[in-house]
Structures are given as C-alpha cells and as structure tokens.
Amino acid sequence: MFVTLLVVLIAFPFVAGPSWVRLLSEFAISALFSVAYNLTLGQTGLFSFGHGGLFGLAGYILAVPVIQGVTSLPYALAGGLVLTTVAAYFMGWLCLRLTGIYFSILTLAFSQLIWTAAWKFRNLTGGDDGLTGLRVPSFLASPVYQYFFVLIIVAVSLTLLRRIMNSPFGYTLKAIRENPRRAASTGIHVKRYQLFAFTVSGFFTGLAGILFVLFTRGVFVEFASVSKSFEPVFAVVVGGIYSFTGPILGAGFMLAINHFIGRVTEYWPSIAGIILILVMIYLPTGVMGGLESLIRRQASGGDSRDQDRLR
Amino acid sequence: MDAEFIIFQTLTGVAMGANLFLLTAGLSLIFGVVSVVNFAHATFYMLAIYICYSLSLLLGANGYWVGFVIAPIVVGCLGGLSERFLFSRVYGRGHYPQIVVAMGLIFILNDVFKLVWGTRPKLTDKPPLFDGGFAISGGILANAQIFSIFVATFMAIALYVFLSRTKSGKIVRAAAADPEITDALGIDVSRLYTIIFAFACWLGGLGGAVAALQRLATLGGDMEIMLTAFIIVIVGGMGSILGSLAGSLIVGVINSLGILVLPRFALVFLYILMILILVVRPYGLLGKPELR
Numbered sequence: 001m002f003v004t005l006l007v008v009l010i011a012f013p014f015v016a017g018p019s020w021v022r023l024l025s026e027f028a029i030s031a032l033f034s035v036a037y038n039l040t041l042g043q044t045g046l047f048s049f050g051h052g053g054l055f056g057l058a059g060y061i062l063a064v065p066v067i068q069g070v071t072s073l074p075y076a077l078a079g080g081l082v083l084t085t086v087a088a089y090f091m092g093w094l095c096l097r098l099t100g101i102y103f104s105i106l107t108l109a110f111s112q113l114i115w116t117a118a119w120k121f122r123n124l125t126g127g128d129d130g131l132t133g134l135r136v137p138s139f140l141a142s143p144v145y146q147y148f149f150v151l152i153i154v155a156v157s158l159t160l161l162r163r164i165m166n167s168p169f170g171y172t173l174k175a176i177r178e179n180p181r182r183a184a185s186t187g188i189h190v191k192r193y194q195l196f197a198f199t200v201s202g203f204f205t206g207l208a209g210i211l212f213v214l215f216t217r218g219v220f221v222e223f224a225s226v227s228k229s230f231e232p233v234f235a236v237v238v239g240g241i242y243s244f245t246g247p248i249l250g251a252g253f254m255l256a257i258n259h260f261i262g263r264v265t266e267y268w269p270s271i272a273g274i275i276l277i278l279v280m281i282y283l284p285t286g287v288m289g290g291l292e293s294l295i296r297r298q299a300s301g302g303d304s305r306d307q308d309r310l311r
Numbered sequence: 312m313d314a315e316f317i318i319f320q321t322l323t324g325v326a327m328g329a330n331l332f333l334l335t336a337g338l339s340l341i342f343g344v345v346s347v348v349n350f351a352h353a354t355f356y357m358l359a360i361y362i363c364y365s366l367s368l369l370l371g372a373n374g375y376w377v378g379f380v381i382a383p384i385v386v387g388c389l390g391g392l393s394e395r396f397l398f399s400r401v402y403g404r405g406h407y408p409q410i411v412v413a414m415g416l417i418f419i420l421n422d423v424f425k426l427v428w429g430t431r432p433k434l435t436d437k438p439p440l441f442d443g444g445f446a447i448s449g450g451i452l453a454n455a456q457i458f459s460i461f462v463a464t465f466m467a468i469a470l471y472v473f474l475s476r477t478k479s480g481k482i483v484r485a486a487a488a489d490p491e492i493t494d495a496l497g498i499d500v501s502r503l504y505t506i507i508f509a510f511a512c513w514l515g516g517l518g519g520a521v522a523a524l525q526r527l528a529t530l531g532g533d534m535e536i537m538l539t540a541f542i543i544v545i546v547g548g549m550g551s552i553l554g555s556l557a558g559s560l561i562v563g564v565i566n567s568l569g570i571l572v573l574p575r576f577a578l579v580f581l582y583i584l585m586i587l588i589l590v591v592r593p594y595g596l597l598g599k600p601e602l603r
Binding site: 108 | 538544
C-alpha cells in the first residue's frame with residue numbers, strides 16, 4: 001500500500017495539470033502543519049491556539065529579510081527555523097506555567113501578539129498588504145519541482161513525527177495526556193516533557209510555515225492570524241485526534257472545503273463550522289477514530305461503545 | 312501632559328472597563344457555574360452591536376432604544392439555545408470539545424454577519440440624547456461613556472444583590488460549588504445551566520448594545536474583543552464576578568493610559584500586565600487556585 005501511494009505521488013505531476021499539482025503541494029504543507037499541531041493536542045493533550053502565530057512567525061522571519069534585501073534565502077531559511085523553535089520554546093515555557101484552558105488562552109494571546117506585530121510594523125512587514133515577490137531559486141520555480149521539494153521535506157518530517165509519536169517519549173506524552181498527576185507520580189517530569197513536545201511541534205510548524213511562504217512567494221498577516229490557528233484544529237478534530245493519519249485526512253478535507261465549496265460560495269466557513277459541531281457531538285474521535293472503533297466492533301462482534309468515548 | 316488630562320483619560324478607561332465588565336461578567340458566570348469557556352461570547356456581543364445598528368437604520372436614531380432592549384434578548388435566546396442543543400451535548404469531556412463547538416459557532420455567526428451586514432464596518436446611529444458630553448477639566452466625557460458607566464454600575468449592583476441576597480442566587484452558588492449535590496437536592500441543574508447561559512449571553516448582549524454607541528460593528532472584530540475579554544478574565548480570575556469587575560477596570564484604565572505612552576502599541580501594556588499576573592498569581596487577582 002505504501003509503495004502504491006509512493007508511485008501515485010511521484011506519477012501525479014506528470015498526469016495532472018499544474019493547478020492540481022499546486023493543490024497537492026498545499027495539501028502536503030497543510031498535512032505537515034496539522035500533524036505537527038497534533039503532537040501537542042492529540043498526543044500531549046495541550047490545546048494550543050498559538051500555532052498560527054508560530055506558522056506566521058517562521059514565514060515572516062524568512063520573507064522579511066530576503067525581500068528587504070538584508071540576507072540571502074538560505075540564511076533566512078535557517079534563521080526562520082531556529083528562531084521559530086526558540087520562540088516556541090519561550091512561548092511554551094511561559095504558557096506551560098498554566099494548565100488547561102488558561103494555557104489555551106495564553107497561547108492565543110501570544111499568537112495575537114505576533115499577528116499584531118506583523119500588522120503594525122508596516123514598513124517592515126507591509127502591514128495588512130503583506131509582502132510579495134519573494135525570489136526563489138530556479139529549482140523551485142516550476143510547480144512540479146516545487147511539488148517534489150515540498151513532498152520530500154513533508155515526507156521526511158512526517159516520518160520523523162511518526163517515529164517521535166511512537167517512541168517511548170511519545171508514549172510518555174500520552175501518559176501525561178491521560179493523567180498528568182499520575183504521570184508525575186511515576187517520576188515523569190511533566191512540564192519538561194510538555195515543553196519538549198511543544199517545542200518540537202513548534203519546529204515542524206515553523207517548517208510548514210516556511211514551506212508555505214516559499215510556495216506562495218509572499219507573506220501576509222493572515223498567515224499569523226487566529227484563523228490560521230483554527231486550521232489544524234479543524235483538521236485534527238474532523239480527521240481524528242488520536243490517530244496519526246487523522247489530521248492528514250482532516251487537512252485534505254479542509255482544503256477540499258476551502259477550494260471546492262469556496263469556489264461555489266464565499267460562505268464555506270459556516271459549512272466548516274457546522275461540520276466541526278456535528279463531528280464534536282456525534283463523532284468525538286473524528287473520522288479515523290470512528291472508523292477504528294467500527295473495525296474493532298466488527299472484529300469483536302460485540303458492543304465496544306465504551307471505548308469510543310473520550311475520557 | 313498634565314494631571315487633568317491623565318484623570319480624564321483614566322475616566323475614559325473606566326468607561327471602557329465598565330462596558331467590558333458586562334461582557335466578562337457573563338463569561339465568568341458561565342465558567343464559574345457551568346464550567347464552560349464560551350469562546351463565542353465576544354461574537355455574541357458583536358451580534359448585539361449589529362442588531363442595534365440595523366434597528367437604528369430601520370427606525371431612525373431613536374430606534375437604538377429598541378435595539379437596546381431587543382438585541383440582548385435575541386443574544387440571550389441564542390445563548391440559551393446553543394447551550395441546550397450544542398454545549399450540553401459535550402459536557403463531561405473536558406474543555407476541548409466545548410472550545411471546538413464554540414469555534415464552530417464563531418464560524419457560523421461570522422458568516423451570518425457577512426451575509427446580512429456585508430464586510431464593511433457599521434456605525435450605529437445614536438439617539439440625540441448621546442450627542443453631547445459632560446465637560447470636565449481634562450476634556451469632554453461623552454454621554455455614551457457616562458451611560459456605559461451607569462449601566463455597568465447598575466448591573467454590577469443587581470448581580471451582587473441577586474447572587475448574594477436572593478434564594479435563586481443561592482441556588483446558583485450552590486450549583487457552582489457542587490452540581491451533583493444540588494441536583495440531588497431536587498434542583499434541575501441542567502435547566503439552571505441553560506438559564507445561566509442565556510442570562511450571561513443576555514448580559515454580553517447588553518454590553519454589545521451599550522458598546523454600539525461607541526464601537527463599530529466589524530467583521531472579525533470579535534476576535535480582538537474576545538482576547539481583551541480573556542486578558543481581563545485572566546487578570547481578575549476566572550469564575551469570579553468581582554474579579555471580572557476589577558479586571559475590566561484595570562484593563563480599561565491601563566489601555567487608555569497606555570495609548571498616551573505608545574499610541575499604536577497600547578496592547579503591549581495589557582500583555583505585560585497579563586504576563587505579570589500569570590507569573591505572580593496564575594489564578595488571577597480574585598480567582599481560586601483550585602479552579603484551575
């Protein structure tokens with residue numbers, strides 16, 4: 001199955017038109033963003049609203065110096081990744097002083113701080129007009145090359161993320177999610193693990209942000225907005241919070257709503273909203289979670305409804 | 312910059328804080344009693360501003376008064392309905408599903424705003440009563456600001472009397488302290504939750520109706536208000552009405568004094584305040600540690 005997928009992905013740009021190739025690149029970036037985000041939400045149980053800010057921050061750190069002519073692209077790329085990771089560490093360090101809902105609100109505040117800065121430092125960031133005209137190397141110029149570049153980085157990142165999630169470290173995070181107090185009593189340094197998870201998630205979020213800016217060749221305040229933070233939440237909720245493939249599926253779903261329903265009506269966010277509410281009420285573990293429990297129920301033949309419930 | 316001007320600016324801040332109190336008191340009440348964090352609260356507030364705008368457009372400047380009465384009721388009903396049919400279905404699963412449901416509501420409501428009122432900011436036509444102002448030494452305090460302080464003071468006193476002096480208030484406090492025991496004592500807690508939700512949203516709607524005199528109805532403006540509301544709630548302590556009063560006034564005043572120092576970045580002071588509070592007193596000025 002994996003080989004089939006690989007063949008399809010490699011053959012895709014030679015079969016489909018450039019607009020489809022661009023769409024698939026965008027999907028890959030969005031999938032990376034969502035899986036990176038789920039390292040905090042699904043794996044660790046930290047509901048962050050700060051990831052939109054980190055996504056945008058990475059984009060701005062990459063785009064601003066290059067477009068303003070301060071430094072060249074490779075340096076800006078490295079700088080964007082490193083500084084976003086540092087920012088994620090700092091953000092996590094401060095926000096993790098709090099738990100639960102307070103943590104969420106504080107991350108939201110940080111995200112808004114980044115958004116406000118991007119919006120108000122007009123002469124640097126272009127304000128609400130954004131910055132366009134990022135010059136990319138020739139090997140990124142055509143949609144097909146760009147697609148392979150994005151695909152390779154996303155594939156490597158997703159493999160890494162999967163390994164992290166299935167490692168002893170990943171299982172420790174799950175233990176923290178299920179019961180932080182019990183985890184602490186078994187000798188796990190809860191805050192340190194949470195902070196590490198948040199920082200790793202921030203790193204990959206930054207990577208997604210950088211890819212997205214390279215992809216759009218510009219950066220806009222929307223990249224750091226609250227709605228950007230909502231995107232991976234949607235992907236995770238709809239796709240499946242406790243599954244690795246769930247957020248990827250959700251990201252595809254979101255992109256489909258955005259592109260295909262968005263083409264018909266400008267009121268696609270309300271469709272997304274209705275889906276969110278319905279999924280949350282009737283399918284709390286998302287599509288993948290629902291499928292898994294369906295398969296389990298068929299396999300055992302009995303009623304396993306209890307297992308579907310979130311804590 | 313003289314002392315008189317600073318006093319004037321402080322009063323402006325108090326007026327702003329007074330209005331924000333109506334918003335955050337509801338937020339705190341819902342959190343304290345129902346333990347739901349209503350992320351859509353500011354969106355409800357924005358809905359009230361839009362309704363006031365429409366009624367002032369429809370019925371002339373004095374139509375605002377109709378809006379002042381009707382908008383909070385509409386918002387309150389909407390709040391009660393969303394509790395009954397949406398939020399109540401995800402109780403007992405932590406805060407995560409509640410926030411997601413509220414997010415869905417925000418998406419839907421903002422599309423409604425776009426559909427009905429378009430993307431351009433809307434300014435409510437003020438009744439002639441609010442044309443003037445009250446001259447004090449530092450400047451002119453607009454009638455709308457005085458009205459805002461008046462309504463908030465009235466509501467603060469009414470809330471205090473209701474919660475601490477009446478039997479219904481006692482039931483609300485009992486349900487906040489221990490819903491299961493309250494339920495066992497024969498009080499329909501799930502109905503109480505709906506009522507509290509509706510009332511808190513009514514209060515938020517009232518805040519929006521008062522704010523309509525000064526604030527534009529803007530698409531997406533609810534996010535900014537929501538964040539300010541959360542800063543207040545964090546500063547004051549979540550679940551405490553008195554805390555949200557203190558938080559609102561502090562945030563209002565710091566914001567309007569901050570404008571004098573850094574005109575474009577007044578928000579920075581609010582962030583510094585919030586971070587300071589979080590480091591020193593993570594559960595807010597008047598919050599209780601065990602609420603976390």
